[in-house]
Amino acid sequence: MVWIAGAGGVGREALDVALAAGVPVSGFLDDRLAGGEVRGLPVRKPAELPPGAPYVIGIADPAARARLAGLLDAAGGHPVTLVHPRAIIAPETELAPGCLVMGGAHVSSSVRLGPHSQVHYNATVGHDARLGARVTVYPGANVSGAVHLDDDSTVGSGAVVLQGRTVGRAAFVGAAATVTRDVPPATTVIGTPARPGPH
Ligand SMILES: CC(C)(COP(=O)(O)OP(=O)(O)OC[C@H]1O[C@@H](n2cnc3c(N)ncnc32)[C@H](O)[C@@H]1OP(=O)(O)O)[C@@H](O)C(=O)NCCC(=O)NCCS
Incomplete structure (x- = not known):
C-alpha cells in the first residue's frame, strides 16, 4: 500500500x-x-x-x-518507485527510490534516474543519460543519449535535448525548445535553438 x-x-x-x-x-x-x-x-x-x-x-x-x-x-x-506497465525501462537502467514513470515513456539502456525523478507520458530518455535528483521530463520530451540533467532541472513538454548536453541544476527547458548548447544552472531557455528567456 x-x-x-x-x-x-x-x-x-x-x-x-x-x-x-x-x-x-x-x-x-x-x-x-x-x-x-x-x-x-x-x-x-x-x-x-x-x-x-x-x-x-x-x-x-x-x-x-x-x-x-x-x-x-x-x-x-x-x-518507492512507480512505473506504468506500458512504459519501457531498458536493461542496465537504474531508478533510484521515489521515481515516477508514466505510460508510453521509454527510458533507454544504461540510464540513471536520481531519487524522486519523473518521466511523464510519451517522453523518451536516451542511452547513458544521467538524471539527478528531482528531475522532471514532461510529456513528449526527447532527452537524447548521454545527456546530463542535473538536480531539480525540468525539460518541458515536447522539448528536445541534443546528445551529450548538460542541463544545469534547477534549470528549466521551455516547452518545444531544442537544446543545442549546455544550459547553465537556474536558467530558463526557450525556442529553437534554445536561448535564455522569456524574461
Ligand atoms: C518557459 C516557461 C517556463 C515560461 O513560463 P512563463 O515565465 O510563465 O512565461 P509566460 O507564459 O509569461 O510567457 C512569456 C513570453 O514567453 C513566451 N513563451 C512562453 N513559453 C514559451 C516557450 N516554451 N517557447 C517559446 N515562447 C514561450 C510567451 O509567448 C510570452 O511571449 P510574449 O510576451 O511575446 O507574449 C513556460 O512557458 C513553459 O514552456 N513551461 C513548460 C510547460 C510544460 O511543459 N508543462 C507540462 C505540463 S504537463
Whole structure:
C-alpha cells in the first residue's frame, strides 16, 4: 500500500500509474485537501504519514518535492518507485527510490534516474543519460543519449535535448525548445535553438 504525496494533477496521474501497475494506494498526502477525499481515497496531511509507510511524490515542482521528501523521510516513510506497465525501462537502467514513470515513456539502456525523478507520458530518455535528483521530463520530451540533467532541472513538454548536453541544476527547458548548447544552472531557455528567456 503506497501513499501519494500531492493530490493535484500529477498526484492523480501517479494514482493512475499505481492502478495500472496493480499497486494498492492507501490515499493522498496533501495539506490543502487534508480531511477530504480525492478519487474516493482519503487525503491526510503529509505529517500524518504512518511511520515506515511507502510513499511516492506526485508533484511536478522540484522544490516542493525536496521539501516533502525531507518531511516524509523524517517521519519514517520510505520512497518507492512507480512505473506504468506500458512504459519501457531498458536493461542496465537504474531508478533510484521515489521515481515516477508514466505510460508510453521509454527510458533507454544504461540510464540513471536520481531519487524522486519523473518521466511523464510519451517522453523518451536516451542511452547513458544521467538524471539527478528531482528531475522532471514532461510529456513528449526527447532527452537524447548521454545527456546530463542535473538536480531539480525540468525539460518541458515536447522539448528536445541534443546528445551529450548538460542541463544545469534547477534549470528549466521551455516547452518545444531544442537544446543545442549546455544550459547553465537556474536558467530558463526557450525556442529553437534554445536561448535564455522569456524574461
Ligand atoms: C518557459 C516557461 C517556463 C515560461 O513560463 P512563463 O515565465 O510563465 O512565461 P509566460 O507564459 O509569461 O510567457 C512569456 C513570453 O514567453 C513566451 N513563451 C512562453 N513559453 C514559451 C516557450 N516554451 N517557447 C517559446 N515562447 C514561450 C510567451 O509567448 C510570452 O511571449 P510574449 O510576451 O511575446 O507574449 C513556460 O512557458 C513553459 O514552456 N513551461 C513548460 C510547460 C510544460 O511543459 N508543462 C507540462 C505540463 S504537463
